[in-house]
Amino acid sequence: MCGLAGLLRPMPDAGAAQLTELARAMGDQLAHRGPDDSGVWVDADAGIALSHRRLSIQDLSPLGHQPMASADGRYVVAYNGEIYNFGALREVLVARGHGFRGHSDTEVLLAAVSEWGVEQAIAHCHGMFALALWDRQERVLWLARDRVGKKPLYYGWAGDTLVFGSELKALWRHPAFDNAVDRDALGLLLKYDYIPAPHAIHERSFKLMPGTLLRLDAATVAQGAAAHQPERDQRRYWDARERMTAAIAAPFAGDRREAEQHLDTLLRDAVAQRMVADVPVGVFLSGGTDSSIVTALMQAQSTKPVRSFTIGFEGSHHDEAPLAREVAEHLGTAHRELYVSGADALAVVPTLPDMFDEPFADASQVPTALVCRLARSDVTVALSGDGGDELFFGYSRYQRALRNLRWQQRVPAPLRRLLARAARQHGEASRTGGFAALAAEMGARGVGDVYRQRITRWRDPDAALLGASTPATIYDEPQPLRGAGTAADAMMLADFMTYLPDDLLCKVDRTSMAVGLEARAPLLDTRVAQFAWSLPLAFKHDGGESKVLLKQVLRRYLPDAMVDRGKRGFGAPVTAWLRGDLREWADGLLDPAQLRAQRLFDADLVQGLWRQFLGGERKWHTHLWNVLMFQAWHRHWQAQRAALATPPRAG
Template sequence: MCGLAGLLRATPDASDERLTALAGAMGDALVHRGPDDRGVWTEAATGIALAHRRLSILDLSPLGHQPMASSDHRFVIAYNGEVYNFAELREVLVARGHAFRGHSDTEVLLAAVVEWGVEDAISRCNGMFAIALWDRQERCLWLARDRVGKKPLYYGWAGDTFVFGSELKALWRHPDFDNGVSRDALALLLRLDYIPAPHAIHERTFKLLPGSLLRIDAATVAGGAGAHDPQRDQRRYWDPRERMETALRAPFKGDEREAENRLDELLREAVGLRMVADVPVGVFLSGGTDSSIVTALMQAQSRHPVRTFTIGFERSHHDEAHLAREVAEHLHTAHTELYVSGSDALAVVPTLPAMFDEPFADASQVPTALVARVARSAVTVALSGDGGDELFFGYKRYERALRNWRWQRRVPSPLRKAMARSATGHGESSRTGGFAALAAEMGACGIGDVYRQRIARWRDPACAVPGAKLPATLYDQPDPLHGAGTAADAMMLADFSVYLPEDLLCKVDRTSMAVSLEARAPLLDWHVAEFAWSLPLAFKRHPKGNKYLLKQVLRRYLPDEMVDRGKRGFGAPVSDWLRGDLREWASALLDEQRLREEGYFDAAAVHGIWRKFLGGERKWHTHLWNVLMFQAWHEHWREQRRDV
């Protein structure tokens, strides 16, 4: 696990010394992602520079140093992540005549590119990664991101230079990166609490989509951002919609017991692959289904007690530490439990802009940061249970959306249309429930329209951001699966493609890497995902409870009373914070005069919601938190730019 950065100039008029200084400064902004080693590679004749910060996980020797060149010197790579099946690939490559100096997965990845080419090599990799690869023969740069989007990769233009990096803070270090705020991206933040790829908070700046490749050469750089269309130029080598449609056309034919055996086998293999490291490995344990099954499968394959980590909240209904403790005791893990106070949690809030360096408003970022800090005190790698809900129908909002969609189709069409027209006058009040919320869904043309109301924060965010046009996402499609599956499948696809990589995985990546901890998610092995998509919905949505098949596997390792627990989530009491210890901080950031002077928001609209919230109206904290996260981020960004 590491951090990468670099640049490519359209006109290679800089010296190696200048390129080294520029790339080195960009890479050093990512020292938290890689405190163990530093590397820079440049080629002034072509204007390319790669920088790397290393967190040593495999092959701790200097033979794992990056940027690394291929044995034929054609390719140079800066790479963040892990290829879990590198040992298998290495055997195949040795049989084809390749020799290796060390035992890092980076060296194997380079040999695979030499042997099979870029796209074929990456398609053979089972892992999490972001890659910058320079082809010295073709004089082109390849950027790649893993299938699910576990590792981030930003790119854009600093003046007329193409820049890229694991986090925006690397791009900020280039003196010509003066890109302003994208109002369209800000509207997405208000809608979703995060900014999904390919969008980014800055103008002329983008994220690489999960499962995608981007090829850049000097001609592309010379064209600048105006000639670049991320939807056109980013090429998917693994597309969740296509893979789900393929799985649905060839569904699993076995019975429930056969499906249970196969899922157990796939999960065991996925967990085993992610336990491979030359450093200590542990697991985040909340006591819920997903983290419990990962923990159980780790312990089943370990000769020693697995290190498990959880945090509890003093005097809070969000506390789940006792559930994790029961699982840990049953599995005989080496358990670490830390209880934190409200003041401990609130102390994290001022660090969030620097931790995420793009506004991000999933409030569970706070407890996630705390548990990552606890784990890093004992291990360098931690496994997580991310992905179970999106693959096995785990969210209560899925049931609510299906219920509402079923009810709506029973309402006569003229009445539905009349109710939908009436919703236009209610604005953001549909967020608070009642008739306004019901009417807002009556214009739905498909399950996607209903589900969007379930997950949206601001219903009409462009109205709160003057000059913004809300970009379309998969959530804006009436049926994200285009009729290929059930309504439940369509919702899970949308969450897997957007919410999972850009919220959940982003949250885990930033909070873990902030303390130099590598997080791995075995439930998101692509073999597990494609198998889950092939299963009948009845194996997930079941009268005995959702995530049915996953829980059936878990019963092999835990007693029923530890399996049959309701879903609680990993939340944070934001409403209490904003009315209590964070009220003064929030009041300053939401000051109406300040909002008016900065000009990003409709000051009256935002301040009006703040007044309603303080007056006791419920649910407005979700609207306010994403505005506050932008305001805090914007303040931090201006400070960082002054230092360049």
Template sequence: MCGLAGMLLAAPGREQAALEQQARRMGDALLHRGPDDSGVWADAASGIALAHRRLSILDLSPLGHQPMASDDGRYVLAYNGEVYNFAALRRELEGLGHVFRGHSDTEVLLAAFVAWGFDDTLQRANGMFAIALWDRAEQCLWLARDRVGKKPLYYGWAGDTLVFGSELKALWQHPDFDNDIDRDALTLLLRLDYIPAPHCIHERCFKLMPGRVLRLDAAAVAAGAAAHRPDQQQLPFWNARERMQQALAQPFLGSDEEAENQLDTVLRDAVGLRMVADVPVGVFLSGGTDSSVVAALMQSQSSSPIHSFSIGFEGSDHDEAPLAKALAGHLGTDHTELYVSGADALAVVPDLPAMFDEPFADASQVPTALVAKLARSAVTVALSGDGGDELFFGYSRYQRALRNWTMLGRVPAPLRRWMAAHAHTQGESSRTGGLAALLAETGARGIGDVYRNRISRWRDPVAAVIGARGAGSFYDLADPLHGAGSPADAMMLADFSTYLPDDLLCKVDRTSMAVSLEARAPLLDWRVAEFAWSLPLGMKQRDGVSKYLLKRVLGRYVPQDMVHRPKRGFGAPVSAWLKGDLRGWADELLDPARLAAEGVFNVNAVAPLWARFKNGERKWHTHLWNVLMFQAWQAHWKQVRAGVSRA
């Protein structure tokens, strides 16, 4: 796990020393992602510079140093992540005559690029990664991101220079990165609590989408710099929708027992691959199905107790720590738990803008940051259970959306048209439930529209952002699967393509890397995903039991009373915070005079919600938290940019 940064000039012209110095500043902004080593490589004649910060996981020796050049000198690589099947790829390459100096997966990747080319190597690689590869022969830069989007990669323009990096804080270090706020992208934050790829909070700046590659040379950089919104040309090497459609076209036809055996086999291999490291490895254990499966499969493949970590909340009615402790006791893990107070949680809030450096408003970022810090006290790698809900129909909101879609189908067409005509008058009141919420879904074209309403915070975010026109996302599709599969499949695909990479995986990446901890997600091995997509819905939900098949696998390792437990969210009591210790902080950030002076938010849209919330109206804390996260981020961004040398 590491951090990368770099730049490609539209036309060479900077001196070698200046290029290296600028790249080093960008890389050093990512110190937290890689405290063990740093490196810079530049070629002034080509106008390219790469920087790397290393968190040593495999091959702790200097032979794993990056940026790393291929043996034939053609490629130079800066890479963040892990290729879990590197040992199998290495054996194959050795059979072709390649001789390795060390045993890092970085060296394997470079040899693979030489032997098989860029696209074929990505197809063969099973892992999580963000890649910046300079091709000296073609004089082009390749950027790539793993299939699911576990590792982040931003790119954009600083004047006429392409800049890129693992986090925005690296791009901010370029003196010409004066890109303002993308107000259309901001409306996505208000709706979803995060900004999905390819959008970014800054103008002329983007996120590479999962499973995509981008090829850029000097001419493309110059054209992008001249365009108002540069053409991205993100090309897929793996497409979740296409893969899901293929899986649905060839469904699993075996019995429950056969499905259970196959899922156990592929999960066991996915977990085993992710336990390979030259540093201590542990697991985040919440006590829920997903993390429990991962912990059970880890312990079954370890000759000694694995490290497991959980946090509990003092005075909480929804504390999962006792469940995690009981499960750890049954499995025999070396378990560490920490109970935190409200004050402990609130102490994290001021650090959030610097931790995420793009506004992000999923409040579970707070407990996630706490458990990552706890795990880092004993291990350098931690496995998580992310992905189970999106692959195995785990969210109760799926069931509510299906219920509403079925109900709408029973409403007579004339009445539905009348209701839809009046839906626009509801505004943000549809968030409070009841008739207003029902009216908001009456004009739905398909399950996608119903589900979008289910997961939206602000229903009309354009009205809250001055000068915004709005921006689209995967959730705007009436049918995300384009006619294939069921409405349930369509919702799971939408979450897998958007919510999973841009909320859940972003949250885990930023909070874990803030403390130099590598997080790995075995349930998101692409083989697990494609097998899950081939399963009928009845193997994911049956007789009111969600994640049915995953729970059958868990039942092989733990007693049934540890399998069938009610699902609990990993959230934070935002409403209580805003009424209590955070009220003064929020009052300052939401002050109408401040909002008016900054000119981003419509005061008449935001200020009344804060007033109504303080007067005891429910629900508005979800609207207010994403506004507050932007406000806190904006202050941090301006402070950082003010300190960047323009020399």
């Protein structure tokens, strides 16, 4: 895994030395993502500079160095990720006359682009990746991101210069990047705990959408500096909603036993592809269904004990370490567990703004950071179980939303409309139960509205912000699948397209890359996703049991007693932290004078929630945590701006 950064000037008015110095400085901000090697490539006449930091996974030799040029010299790429089918692509390309010096997937990617062109080549690649590719002949920059959104890619404008990188800290390094906080994006943070793509925390800055290509030349960079519209300018080469709709229209025709066999075969291959590396590989093991099935399939295909890792929490009823230990002993893995105290966990909190460099408020980022640190002491690659919940109906909130939808559909439409108006007037009160909560549920227009009540933090974030208008997302659509499939399918799609890439995968990427660890998610192989979408709901949820088919596959490797047990969760005791060890820290960040000076929040409203929380109201911990995560990030960003006040200038 690696980090990339770069810039493109609309007018090539900077010398090669200036561009090289600036691109290297941008790339060096990502040294944690690639501690093994670094490189810079510039074409001053075209105003382009690419920077790369390398974490060596495939082809550890200098033949894997980046930025890398194609054999014909036309294309140059800075690339972050893994193409899991690169071996098969290489065979096809050799048959078409291409030669290879090394055995990296980067070299295969470049040969594929030379053979088929950018758009077709990317469509052939299956894996996790983000890349910046320069076409020297056409003088065009292509930015691309994998289908699911496993790897990040930010871009934006610093003055009139396009800047891009794996993390925002690379963009900050450009001397003209002084973009203010995007208040609308901040509203999304308050609503969801994260900022969904294509939005980013800064004005004139964006995340590339999953499954998307962006084509840029000097003219479009100049135009975009004034009025870039990401939804218009980005090209989708893979669309989850379209793929799910097509899978539903052509459902799996076999019985449950045949589906079990097919899923086992798909997962075995997906896991095997992700075990390929020239460095040690391990697995995160929590003891739940998803991580257990990945671990079982790894061990079934390994000639030696797989290295597995678990974090345990002292004195916590959420401790999963005993479950993971039982699974590890049964499978015969080389297991390591680390028990951490509350003090150990709290020590991570001050590092979060630098680790994420965009405000992020999923508190499970803390234990995730700890397990990544543990795994990195032994391995360079770790497989995870991410994706099982979104594909196989794993969240209990899905069941609650379906129950509430059934209740809501019994209410006459005129009464639902009245209740919807009443809910809008009550705002945040709908979080605390009573009539406001009932009105919010019963006033829904469809499953999308019902499900949004289950997942949002601030119900009306604009009321807490000054001058914000929170953008709509797929969660604001009454019917996310637009009439196809079931209500359950619609909820899983919304999470797959938004919560999965922008919360879960973001969390794993930042916490793993902070310690130079590559994380891979075999359950998110697109073949597995498209098969899951073709299955009837009864194969996923039946009689109150979730992940039915996944558990049937798991029974091939573990006894029933290890399969049929509830998951304990991987969260963090935020309420206890804020009323205990973190209270002084929170008091400082929520200081009314500081909030008023920022002119972003309604200071009285935030302080009111803080006082109610300290007085015993349990519901406000999520509202306060995302405000605190923003405040901590804002302080960090201001410090970074001050530290970079006199950087090298170019452009």
